[in-house]
Amino acid sequence: MTDAAPPPIPAAARVARVLLDAGGRAPVLPAAREAFLAALDEGWADPRRLHTEGRRARALLDGAREAVAALVGARTEEVDLAPSHTAALHGAVRTVARGRRRAGSAVVVSAVERMAVLDAADVAVGADRPTGDPGERRTLGVDAAGRVDPEAFADALRSPGVALAALQHANGEVGTLQPVAAVHAAARAAGVPLLVDAGSSFGHVPVGPEWDVLTLDPGDVGALPGVAVLVTRAGVRRSPVGPTDEDRWFPGGVSVPAALAAAVALQVAAARAGAGPDPRVALVDRLRARVAAEVREVDVAGPATGRLPHVLTFSCLYVDGEAVVTALDRAGFAVASGSACTSATEEPSHVLAAMGALTQGNVRLTLPVGTTTADVDRFCAVLPGVVTELRRAAGITDL
Numbered sequence: 001m002t003d004a005a006p007p008p009i010p011a012a013a014r015v016a017r018v019l020l021d022a023g024g025r026a027p028v029l030p031a032a033r034e035a036f037l038a039a040l041d042e043g044w045a046d047p048r049r050l051h052t053e054g055r056r057a058r059a060l061l062d063g064a065r066e067a068v069a070a071l072v073g074a075r076t077e078e079v080d081l082a083p084s085h086t087a088a089l090h091g092a093v094r095t096v097a098r099g100r101r102r103a104g105s106a107v108v109v110s111a112v113e114r115m116a117v118l119d120a121a122d123v124a125v126g127a128d129r130p131t132g133d134p135g136e137r138r139t140l141g142v143d144a145a146g147r148v149d150p151e152a153f154a155d156a157l158r159s160p161g162v163a164l165a166a167l168q169h170a171n172g173e174v175g176t177l178q179p180v181a182a183v184h185a186a187a188r189a190a191g192v193p194l195l196v197d198a199g200s201s202f203g204h205v206p207v208g209p210e211w212d213v214l215t216l217d218p219g220d221v222g223a224l225p226g227v228a229v230l231v232t233r234a235g236v237r238r239s240p241v242g243p244t245d246e247d248r249w250f251p252g253g254v255s256v257p258a259a260l261a262a263a264v265a266l267q268v269a270a271a272r273a274g275a276g277p278d279p280r281v282a283l284v285d286r287l288r289a290r291v292a293a294e295v296r297e298v299d300v301a302g303p304a305t306g307r308l309p310h311v312l313t314f315s316c317l318y319v320d321g322e323a324v325v326t327a328l329d330r331a332g333f334a335v336a337s338g339s340a341c342t343s344a345t346e347e348p349s350h351v352l353a354a355m356g357a358l359t360q361g362n363v364r365l366t367l368p369v370g371t372t373t374a375d376v377d378r379f380c381a382v383l384p385g386v387v388t389e390l391r392r393a394a395g396i397t398d399l
Helices: 028-043 052-072 085-099 113-126 150-158 180-190 257-271 278-293 321-330 350-353 371-393
Strands: 078-080 106-110 137-140 161-170 194-198 213-216 228-232 299-301 311-316 362-366
Touching: 028 052, 028 180, 028 257, 052 078, 052 213, 052 228, 052 257, 085 113, 085 161, 085 180, 085 194, 085 228, 085 321, 085 350, 106 113, 106 150, 113 137, 113 161, 137 150, 150 161, 161 180, 228 257, 257 362, 278 311, 278 371, 321 362, 321 371
Parallel strands: 106 137, 106 161, 161 194, 194 213
Antiparallel strands: 078 228, 213 228, 299 311, 311 362
């Protein structure tokens, strides 16, 4: 005799989950899924092979690179495909720094760059330096909104021995847009290439031509995992790091079907971003107002304007961010905590710390396309009770 299956949960008792954590891994777009499945039939072969199947795969891969190049105003040969956004950032920093080691080995960055950039800069300045060259990572602070001072950045670029500068287009944790155009002009004047990380912004806001090296994260706009983009303008010197391979920048290459899906996702996102106002702006405004008004002892980070349309971070005093995430998950909401690039380590956010903002009880929201007012209102109705209960469990009852 076998155990009877448990009775189904009545539809009225099921609570639909609300995804509010789409940063870097948005739900897969139907168009990207279709492109991936279609390419499985035609692009399964190794694009480095000379037979018909290999040449067909190569044509699809080149087509994906051509499509991406058209989106960012580059030439196809300037586009490289990496296995992840982290790999693209590591590769950009290390290969440009190595290629320009005759100019120096210092790397200028903002304090709110992704850890992938900061860590790669630390590695780059310690490797392949000429004797006596004091390579260093020169880190520029930010204001309370998380924005760099373009004049301070320009001063750092004019200092001797700079191989590379890096400035994100927008911060994926607090949404702050950076003064990329002004910094790029200063970098051009100083003869220093500027790496712009647009992994959190492309497909959400326009990304202009003010860059020398550019990274994109298709997963952030609904592509399947496994492909990211690195674009290098002609004239920027890069030198490979590590053993030689036919794919000199990212040995082994990437999945051809995933590359097609990435290109399609970026195309769809770019078209959507250029179609008019993003309805998520009003939703984030609603969240900012309600969280600030309805949760006691809360710090809403980042600017109210000059930001990404879909990102919000706030910190709740006297509670642990991971505990808030877990409690909200049980209530049906997927949110994140900690730094956008180090949340798995439960480390405090280096972005919030650089801004002088509260890092305790940090909650990060990145709204996917399709988020509704009802989703936001459900979240805002549940959040105060979750925070109050966690504080009560910790013995904090007099707020």
